[in-house]
Amino acid sequence: MAALIASALTIPPAGSSSLSATLSAFPPFSAFGTTADGFASVSALGQNGTTGGTGGSVVTAATTAQFLDYISRPEPLIVQVSGTITLPTGSRDGMHPVASDKTIVGLGSTARLTGGGLHIGLPASDRITSPPADAVHNIIIRNLSFDGATDDLINVQMFSHHIWIDHNDFSDGDDGAVDVKRGSDFVTVSWNRFHDHDKTLLLGHDDDNAAQDRGRLRVTYHHNYFDASDQRNPRVRFAEPVHVYNNYYRDNSYGVASTMDAGVVLEGNYFHSVNNPGRVDFSGDLGRLVERDNVLVECNHPIETRGPVVEPRTYYAYTLHRAAEVPTVVPAGAGVGKL
Template sequence: MRRRKGRRAVSLLAAFTTAVAATLLGVLTLAAVPSASAATLFGDDFEDGDANGWSRSGGSWSVVTDGSRAYRQTGTSADARATAGAGWANQAVQARVKPIAFNGTGRHVAVLARAQSTSSYYFLGLSNAGSVVLGKRTGGGPVTLDSAPATVTAGTWYTLRLEAFGTTLRGFVGGVEVVSATDASIASGRAGLAGHYASASFDDVLVTDVAGPTGPPPSPTVTPTVTPTVTPTVTVPPGSCPTSGSPVGFASVNAWGQNGTTGGAGGPTVEVDTAAELISAIGRSGPLNICVRGMITVPAGMHNVASDKTIVGIGSDAGISGGGLNIGLPADNAVTSPPADAVHNVIIRNLTFRGAADDSINVQMFSHHVWIDHNDLCCGYDGLVDIKRGSSYVTVSWNHTHRHTKNMLLGHDDGNAAQDTGRLKVTYHHNWFDRTPQRNPRVRFGEPVHVFNNYYLYNTDTGVACQANAGCLVEGNYFERVEEPVTNSYAGPAGRCVARNNVFVEDSGAPDCSGSVQEASAYYGYTLDDPASVKAIVTAGAGVGKIGS
């Protein structure tokens, strides 16, 4: 198995939203990707610049730069295929696919499963006939097993996922099931990519095992709510929605009238799997635990989260695409002290964020006691996690951020001292900053900003940038291939930073720090992991599917 992570790429799911969803809605019955966790069998994002391990037949294949590095098939005069891996039976093959050109009608670009040879495999393709096609080849030409109408636009990225388990085949575009079939012709084989008389770029190939659904979930127990317009309360199957847990760091501190961060504790639990249900639930008043099932595509923009909410994903395949979450009142520069109605006590855990049209998670306007934990974030438009405008007592922990430039901003502007001075108290610990060039985080005014036990990998601009009189305590982190790991002279007014007990490997630079900083231990207790072990600890524990019930 080869498993690589790529640099910043175009939005995976926004492309699907604009080019496919409008056609599919109202035509298809949509189903979410199953949430059961799965073992990785193979992965390749081509960032090493080669395609070792791939066998090719027809066409002209090479690794090119297409946003990030990608595997491109440039010819349109051949039936081109590339396969990799082993003879797996039950497998899910996923890749980002960008059609470029088609030669003739009824052509397609596709991902392959159970490929036994260049003429025997199942495929899930985007066709220039205006459809998503699920089919097979068993020695002859392509045979369609199921199809659905769709607008396929050349030059647009789509995420395709083909599942083959037992005799069941299922095809997903952008996390939404659109085609399915039953067929027993091919029992096992390799994963693959194809351009059927078509050119395309392919990236972020991931193959996992898949056992298939375990049967329908038990019937939910419904408890009527007080107001008939409110989403009914649902008892979620035990163990599937991990709403318990407590933060380490500033989110645990007793301050501003809130003792620690408990989210929806004490309130009812609801399960949501549509955008309407999610948006309604996060905006409700009072404590509420919101269990997110599957990937939910929401309208572009950021959607407001009310106080006393726990928003947590079920399993490892739950998340939000197309938009983001906003924790805070509308921006107002005239407000210089925390208002009584500031949003507070919010937990966001175990969610995948993709393709946000603005920020994936935004915390603003004196919001406080927020815990952002064990999420997977990439490929949005602006920040992945931005905290600004006087917000404080926030912990950002155990997240995996990748393929995104503007990673995490703390304090939005050099001129915002009136709102930010004495606030922006944030803890960042055990996060994996994976090829995120900058803002890891970029800090203004906050003190202390505690950055400990994070793993930094190939951040090409800077790791921690501490500016505008901020005070950053950076300790026990592992920096790998980071030229400027910690600095208080990055851009604009200088800050202060203390860097201690960190590990710097693989041509990482030295800290550029000066000044003194408040100790985080004056606010809360914490235990540092051995920085030499941080890489292994964080890569094993950060991201989705890593927290218990």
């Protein structure tokens, strides 16, 4: 397998004075985390980046009742989570809705949501094919452990937009860890650890959902630790561009699958003992995937490619670690207690 090593690149957005890559020292992970990056940082759909509950009151939830009350309120709120909160199954199969303009952040390294998951979005409807005025938006979820959900750990759907999911730990959910579907857009999933989980990241509802999903589902996945999470890291339909960079993959059946004419840019990742690091011939129609500067170690197949794909730099600037640094940098910085 070819082992292609990325330099530390600073890539400006299209239209800036220079599109040339410049060598630079990448700041440590502790230098990041005050504002959303990637697609969650883009000004679109009437939202100037992702700010969550900024400007609202700061409240602390230490019980299930407090937590469910705070996340459902209509006003901006910064909801601090203290200790373990058990989410009941109830009539929603354990999925609990989050209202717009919320920051949900764990205190310390022990904040945990268990037994259920968070639902970001309006009720599912195939009849709605463009973003409604009341789409859920502007949500930040950070520094929380999620486990034991009877459905998804986090589900984002129905044209929800500007969502930042950062520095969390996900394990042992019954379905997806973080699913993004049904026209949702401008999402960043960064610096999370996924482990002891099967179907990790679904992006795109199903093969028949082009009416909602095509031209949307723009998501950035960066600096995540796929720690033996088996599959769907992510599994993509229709979306373009999807940006997958500087993630550490270890002991997975497959990394990224791009299908149904989705467009994925896969760069600066490190794959160790991954059967299929990247696929475009998977199920349904072929997808598209551009790969560059990835490292493959003890992998059984090369990365499948098919292009072209819209470049993420069309939307935002970003900085890459060298791929060889990823196995050190990502486990050190991903997960809870590391903000």
